Amino acid sequence: MTNENDQESKVDIDKNDICEECLNNHESVFQNLILYGYKICKFCKTSKTIFPI
Ligand SMILES: [Zn+2]
Numbered sequence: 001m002t003n004e005n006d007q008e009s010k011v012d013i014d015k016n017d018i019c020e021e022c023l024n025n026h027e028s029v030f031q032n033l034i035l036y037g038y039k040i041c042k043f044c045k046t047s048k049t050i051f052p053i
Pocket of ligand 1: 019020021022023024041042043045
C-alpha cells in the first residue's frame with residue numbers, strides 16, 4: 001500500500017523535472033516551474049535571457 005503511494009508521487013516529480021526545451025531531466029526544472037511557471041532547466045533559461053513578461 002505504502003509502496004504504491006511512493007511510486008505515484010515519484011512519477012509525478014520525474015515528469016515535472018523534464019525540460020520542455022532540451023527534454024533533459026534536471027532538478028532546476030521543477031524550481032523554475034514554481035518560480036516562473038515554465039518547465040525549463042537553468043541551462044535553457046540562461047540561454048533565453050529575453051523573456052516576454
Ligand atoms: Zn533545458
